[in-house]
Amino acid sequence: EVQLQESGPGLVKPSQSLSxxxxxxxxxxxxxxxxxxxxxxxxxxxxxxxxxxxxxxSYNPSLKSRISITRDTSKNQFFLQLNSVTTEDTAxxxxxxxxxxxxxxxxxxxxxxxxxxxx
Amino acid sequence: DVQMxxxxxxxxxxPGESVSISCxxxxxxxxxxxxxxxxxxxxxKLLIYSGSTLQSGTPSRFSGSGSGTDFTLTIRSLEPExxxxxxxxxxxxxxxxxxxGTKLEIK
Numbered sequence: 001e002v003q004l005q006e007s008g009p010g011l012v013k014p015s016q017s018l019s020x021x022x023x024x025x026x027x028x029x030x031x032x033x034x035x036x037x038x039x040x041x042x043x044x045x046x047x048x049x050x051x052x053x054x055x056x057x058s059y060n061p062s063l064k065s066r067i068s069i070t071r072d073t074s075k076n077q078f079f080l081q082l083n084s085v086t087t088e089d090t091a092x093x094x095x096x097x098x099x100x101x102x103x104x105x106x107x108x109x110x111x112x113x114x115x116x117x118x119x
Numbered sequence: 120d121v122q123m124x125x126x127x128x129x130x131x132x133x134p135g136e137s138v139s140i141s142c143x144x145x146x147x148x149x150x151x152x153x154x155x156x157x158x159x160x161x162x163x164k165l166l167i168y169s170g171s172t173l174q175s176g177t178p179s180r181f182s183g184s185g186s187g188t189d190f191t192l193t194i195r196s197l198e199p200e201x202x203x204x205x206x207x208x209x210x211x212x213x214x215x216x217x218x219x220g221t222k223l224e225i226k
Contacts, residue, residue, distance in 0.1 A: 004162070043204075043219060043220045044217075044219060045206065045208075045217035045220075046216075046217075047214050047215045047216070047217075058213070060213075060214045061214065062214075094163070096163075100210075103151055103210045103211070104210050104215055105151075105153035105165065105168050105208060105210050105215075106153075106155075106163070106165060106208075107165045107174065108162070109162040109163040109164075110162060111160065111161065111162050
């Protein structure tokens with residue numbers, strides 16, 4: 001069974017970087033597409049970006065200057081880094097799998113990790 | 120970006136009843152629409168993709184319809200476990216965007 005699990009600090013200070021890990025079991029991240037999605041307080045959801053089976057990436061233009069998604073295939077993990085965070089980045093962050101990079105919908109999700117940006 | 124307008128935000132119904140949730144796109148998205156179910160403490164579940172195709176494991180009481188800009192998720196004969204939150208998401212172009220969610224509550 002494919003399982004995804006997010007991990008990382010629950011509190012980040014403004015202007016610092018947010019770093020999260022998604023650990024995948026039951027499936028290799030060298031197949032498919034692996035993305036990050038966040039849900040803000042108030043329930044608005046935003047697709048942030050993905051890393052593909054080959055290591056290529058695609059990001060939401062709204063985040064393009066601040067976001068980086070990388071991976072460690074030996075550990076079957078992929079990572080989110082979001083730089084220069086503000087309180088507006090307070091959200092629950094999810095990692096998810098998609099079969100298709102051109103038409104991404106997400107068939108497996110992690111449970112999410114809540115991140116608060118506050119001094 | 121394509122805006123997804125989901126309605127209603129809240130919906131109250133009784134077990135055994137049928138309900139429908141609407142999702143409207145700000146431009147045509149063909150049938151590139153997915154529906155998800157969200158439950159506290161659990162991973163989101165993909166229910167339907169391509170507007171009307173049930174994901175493996177989705178009970179047959181769930182159905183999706185629509186194309187272009189107007190889509191509907193229908194749940195027939197509500198079971199107790201269906202009372203939770205539902206989201207739509209388009210994937211016709213980048214970036215994919217989500218509806219604002221519908222909370223289905225027990226009346």
